[in-house]
Amino acid sequence: MTARIELNGRWVDATEGRDLLSTCLENGVDVPHFCWHGALGSVGACRLCAVRVYSGPDDTMGRIEMSCMTPVRDGMRVEVEDAEAGRFRAHVIEWLMLNHPHDCAVCEEGGACHLQDMTVATGHRNRRSDAPKRTHARQDLGPFLTHEMNRCIACYRCVRFYRDYAGGHDFNVFGAHDRVWFGRAEAGALDSPFAGNLAEICPTGVFDDKPWSQHYARPWDMTETPAICTHCSVGCNITLHERAGTLRKVQNRYHGAINRFFLCDRGRFGPWFVDAPGRITAPRHNGADVTPDGALAIARQAVANGAIGIGSPRASLEANFALREMVGPDRFFAGISDAEVAQVARMLAILQSTPASIATIKDFESADAALVLGEDLTATAPRAALALRQAARGAEKALAGEKGVPDWLDQAVRVAGEGRRSPIALVTPLPDALDDAASHPLRRAPDQVAAFGFAVAAALRGEAAEPEAMAVAAALAQASAPLLVAGLGLSRAEPAEALAAIAAALGAKARIALFPPEANSFGLALLSPKGGLESALAANPAPLIVLENDLFQRADPAAVNALLSRAPLTIALDCLDTATTARAGLVLPVASMAEATGTYVNHEGRAQRSLAARRPTDSAPAAWRVLSQIGGLFANNARLDDVLARLATKIATLAGAATAAPLADAMPPVARAPESYSGRTAHDLAGRVAAGTLPQTDPDSGMGWSMEGRRGADVPPALSTGPHRPGMHSVSAAYAAQTTIGGPLKGGDPGALLLVKTETPGQALTDPSPKGDGLRWLPLHTPFSASETDHASPPLAARAPATQLLLHPDDAARLGLMAGAQALVDGQPCAARVTLDACMPRGWVGLTAPRGRSHLVTLGAAP
């Protein structure tokens, strides 16, 4: 219901019953606050958001109230600048600063600190206490986060995020009164794969990004570039912070339909691979250095000899397209298994033909029932898992609403909701990280997961089914926005088929999300490769051009070995040394995502532009440029927009990719460095480049490389890293760029949705059941490591668990394997020791291994 309120003398429309703080912020009135957060709601702890509220025209006195705890009432008058309210806010800061160490000079947060901003905003200046300050112990929290508890202002945001929002257990608030302390019971890496968000949720410098701290630059001394996370198919939006040519920090970049306020740790710490020791800096031929021209000549010869191209779900759309252009559509293959090519293509077909709508991550949160079929979502699409946790709270919010408790009153909702949970069914082979949020945590062997889904579909059609499937079907049928989720985590096609059947039964109210394995799996599929590695093998022998792809990560090593052995020459383009580049005759360095602007198509079919955060080196340009040089595909001065324009003419379904961001020359350049950036003309180029020889604008994105250019509200969302309002320097101010708190960005959420609905349902896939001796493979996943770029990131590598080999005790006994035994997998010693796990289905072996395996696993004891 709309209400009219008078806000600082101006009448504005508001929503009756909504919290006053959000209402003020949305109307451009920056009421100071700490404990409130757009994703966490109101709890009234910090008392900073005090304003004077008059109940109506007859109220001449008014009251000082905490705006975050006050519901909007029609006719209300609000004075934020009221003297008494302002004085109180300044005193709140004075109290908070009593024990704060005032160590801004050495604090990572300094310069982008919400506490600094609020201190200045309230006007508190002079310290009136000369008492000694309280001190706290700090902890080593692992490779991701620093911990300096003396900076804590006890806003409780961290514990609310970690426990209440993200479902973590190993972090809490301890102690009482002025000794409350936030951390773990004992030092150690935080368990949650979302722990990195603490660096942003904390309004001070208690938690900060540890890799940043170790490669520190002041916040205003780093350039900021909008990029896309390339570590899974969710496609979260990130900001890359750079100085002097090196990455310094990765930060969440708000996207209203996807990540909104939070990233997963894989996304936050994964991009550190771009500065990893394994970067390839110069071309190599048969292990020796080769001149760039020499390398190009070899590559051209290979193309002339009828090379085939192996594309990559890790590489950008433009790079894959350039490869396809060079070798021709008939010689363009995907660097994944044939099975995965078919599965991903089928996922796209299902998304396009299903009556269900394609779920954004934000849609996850508003689902009132959900079914996850087979996917270890926390590991394969982590941000989606975090969103699903919020969906679980829907029923609680509904019951609280019946009791008159508004949904923003966070703690009251948690109580009034009586612990109700929306129905969420998780059908997985092993206990799942989301089990605690699920109403139906169900276990099925990998080959039975889809059967369960088909039973749900049958039940929805009114046919008989097993009781658990009936229960899940009933929950989905009753829901107004049921959510269906599957992926390729089990390397199986049938879960998605089952979802398609369920979606067909539920109709248009359903929302569906299918997560392919990688950031650009869908982009690669939309380029219609001729097949996967097995097909490429059949097309051999021919020289191979492998694009940004460690094939050993994505396909059965035997198939990869066969392919590489048969090829007369393998040319690998990559930024990182991998097992594949080690096997390649010619290795050509290319830019990483930090130096190459490119487009990635996420699980929704949303094309998103990730921008280069620094200039590529001369020896490692963007992969599409290297390919263009080899194949003479584009003019020498071609820009990314030219590639996309050609793509649009060649493949109509991908035409939208060009609109994922504005054309580079559509407007004057956008500034990349803050206005107060130091050493603007000198620091990274001094002595290396003659003045005026480098373009000041990235030709591929239209972003300037410097502090010159457009900034602020002038910048379209695809090129913007945040609101950047004077006086608000921290991520806590992200709300200022949102149309409504937690809603779409002003100017629209960036990206271009590529998928269009078709009527043709397409051909369903079935999964083969491998015959013979041996165990069937159950792929194990971890949130901290999924691909070669993850392995190469030092912080992620430090956090990733050891590889695992899980066996049911009965199978182990049968094979004569004991817990802790060294096993042979397919005759090769396995890095992981045997772990016995009664949750494992019998006849299966849980193994952290590259995907794409199709044959049975033979296990034996190591001699």
Add this chain to the structure above:
Amino acid sequence: MSDTLPLTGHARADRTPHSLAEWRAIGGYRAVERALQMTPLELVNLVDAANLNGRGGAGFQAAKKWRFMPPVGTSPGIGSNYLIVNGDEMEPGAFKDRFLLEAMPHQVVEGAIIAAFATHSAQAIILIRDDYRAGITAIRRAIAEAEAANLLGTNILGSGFNLHMRVHPSAGRYIVGEETALISALEGGRAIPRKRPPFPAQSGLWGRPTTVNNVETISLVPHIVANGAQWFRALSRTEEGGTKLYGVSGMVKTPQLIEAPMGSTARELIDRCGGVSGTGVLRCFQPGGGATPFLEPADLDTPMDFGHMAKAHSMLGTGALIVLDTGTCPVAVTARHIAFYARESCGWCTPCREGLPWAARILTALEDGTAKPRDIEILRMTAAEAGPRGRTFCDLMGGAMGPLASLLARFGDLVEAHLDGGCPIRRGQL
């Protein structure tokens, strides 16, 4: 059990609890029998007519609170209503509930049964301060006896009413006495208050409708049912019904617990304690415990009920009368109080968590003679900025600011005098 001292009149001289048989022999549990023949609404109306104000500190009308409790099946959600009896009693100066729990356990259980019936509660929890071991033992035994006699359990006395009652020893924090923090602690969470609204009657323990009443409030209920509203009101000297348990401590000759008509005066109570001790001359008193503002001799004859104390700019609070003679420095007393509240702050909201330790430090510095003039300004600022209702998340801070604000208002000169080398009383200069 009609008498003028309903709460204490039947206590045994040695203050040991009654057995169920003994309690019944003096008329115990007849009120339960009578109440179970009434409807919950009739009970609420009866308590309303008696004008029973809650004895936990705020003086909120018990009947008004009970009326908010929805009958079973009429509120959203699933599960029982809850009655919680608040025996956390950690207010400095208060020791009244201790007596009721230790010496009169069946009175508490009886009152809780009736209150539970009136509030449609099938679950009752008596939360008791952990240090009150004797009280915990006594109430547990009384509950066991009542269960054995079908005064608790299912179909109580054939009425169809079911009630399960249990004791929960508190973990020993002052804030657990605050009703919403109490509920949070009962759920296994940190003892941190919760926002009201939603009030406990809307969303209390486990989100269910909940009534929290003080031990003394509950103990009065059986007597109202047994003797009627008129009788109850007649016990009082003022509009507010009943007798009151006043606990007198500090500089009096014989500190003690006194049941007296509601609205008795401080002068009477001090006289019954043998008068002021120490110098024998009264400087000031706190009428209702550590968190109530100081009053001076001019208010010795003001009736001590909720209304009159509020009008006198103090509070009846728990009725724990703390007496200061002229040899006792109110700055020192306030310093001790504030240090206690600083320690007991739950740590949730800024003004209390950070403001109280600062104030406590300054008060100690005043006593020690190390304070500076600016410090007194800070005390005034703290009281003015953090004292008003709504500035902090709960009323702990507002309560703590009561004595501080009144100290500054009434004894400003004395406070200033502390700037010259510490407490002038201790230095023999006053």
